Amino acid sequence: VFASVRGNLTYAKNRVEEYDEVPQVYQYQAYTGQSIGQPFVYVAEGLYTPDDFDIVENADGSKTYTLKEGMPNPGTQVAPGDIKYKDLNGDGLINEYDMTYENGLNSTNPELVYGFGLNLEYKGFFAGIFFQGVGKTTVNLMSNSNYFMPFIRGVEGGSARMEALSHWSADNPYNQDVLYPRIHAAKFDHNIEKSTWWYRDGSFLRLKNVEFGYEFSKD
Numbered sequence: 501v502f503a504s505v506r507g508n509l510t511y512a513k514n515r516v517e518e519y520d521e522v523p524q525v526y527q528y529q530a531y532t533g534q535s536i537g538q539p540f541v542y543v544a545e546g547l548y549t550p551d552d553f554d555i556v557e558n559a560d561g562s563k564t565y566t567l568k569e570g571m572p573n574p575g576t577q578v579a580p581g582d583i584k585y586k587d588l589n590g591d592g593l594i595n596e597y598d599m600t601y602e603n604g605l606n607s608t609n610p611e612l613v614y615g616f617g618l619n620l621e622y623k624g625f626f627a628g629i630f631f632q633g634v635g636k637t638t639v640n641l642m643s644n645s646n647y648f649m650p651f652i653r654g655v656e657g658g659s660a661r662m663e664a665l666s667h668w669s670a671d672n673p674y675n676q677d678v679l680y681p682r683i684h685a686a687k688f689d690h691n692i693e694k695s696t697w698w699y700r701d702g703s704f705l706r707l708k709n710v711e712f713g714y715e716f717s718k719d
Contacts, residue, residue, distance in 0.1 A: 506630075507616035512609075526589060528600040537609035538601050539638065542594075543586040544697035546676045547668055550580050576690050581668035581682030583691050605699050610637035615708070627712050633705035641698045649692055651685055 519532045529540075553565040565579045572587035574594040588598045617630035642648050650664040667680035681691045 502621040504619045505617070506619070508614060510613045511611060512613075513611055526597060526600075528588065528602040529597070531601065534601045535607045535609070537607035539603065539605050539608065539640070539699060540599055540601050540694070541603055541605070541699070542599055542693055542695035543588065543603050544695045545584045545586050547678075547681055548578055548580050548582050548584045549674050552584070553580065574690060578690060579682065580670070580673050582688075583681050583693075583695060583697050585693070585695060599694070603696055605638045605696060606636045606702075608638060608640070608702070610634035610702070612636045612703075617709075624715050624717070625713070626715065628709070629707070629711075630709045631705060632708040633703070635703045637702040638699045639702035640694075641700060642692065642694075648698075649687075650680065650683055 514536050516532055516534055516536065521531055524530045531538075531540075552568060552571055554568055556564040556566075558564060565577075567573070567578070572585075572592055572594050574585065585594045585598060587594060588600055591597070612635035613633075614635070615630060615632040617628060619628040620626065650667075664680060664683070666678050668675065668678050668682045681697070684691070
C-alpha cells in the first residue's frame with residue numbers, strides 16, 4: 501500500500517495604511533487602518549420587544565407603539581420585531597454616524613484559505629480525496645440585493661419562500677432566534693439597512709473531490 505498526504509494553507513492579513521478620505525468625526529468610521537473588505541454597517545442589538553415601547557390599545561383593537569423615553573430615535577415608526585440599532589455616538593438618534601467598521605465582523609475577503617487530501621494506491625487500485633475550506637470571513641445575506649427580504653416588492657410583486665417562515669411573530673414577541681425581523685407587506689427601509697443582523701460567519705469546509713480508479717497493466 502502506498503499512501504500520500506497533501507495540504508496547503510494561506511493566511512493573508514492586510515491593513516489600509518493610507519486612504520484618501522475626508523477626516524471622520526468618529527474614528528470608528530475611518531477606513532484607514534481597516535482591512536480591505538471590512539463591512540461598514542450598523543450594529544444590530546437584536547429586535548425591538550414590547551418592553552421598549554409605551555403601548556396604547558385603540559378602539560378598533562389595533563395598538564400604537566411609542567418608543568419609551570431615553571430610547572434612541574431611529575427616524576421612522578418602528579414596532580416590536582423591527583431591528584434595533586446601537587446608538588454609537590450617544591446622541592439619541594440612529595443615523596449615518598452610527599455606522600461603523602468596528603463591528604466585530606471579519607472581512608468579506610477570507611484571511612484563511614486551506615486544503616488537504618489523502619491518496620492511496622494498492623495493486624493497481626487508487627483512491628483520492630480532497631477537502632477545501634476558508635476561515636475568518638463573513639458573508640452578507642443581502643448580497644447587495646434587497647430582494648432577499650420577503651414582499652420587498654409588495655404582496656403582489658414578490659413571493660415568500662419557506663425560509664420566510666423563520667420570522668418574528670406577535671405570537672412570540674420576545675423571540676430573537678429568527679432569520680427575519682417583522683415582515684412588512686411592502687418595502688420597509690429600516691429593516692434592510694446594512695447591519696450586523698444580515699451578516700454571518702462565512703467559514704466553510706467542503707469535500708471538493710473524490711476519485712476512485714484502477715490502472716490496467718500494459719498487457
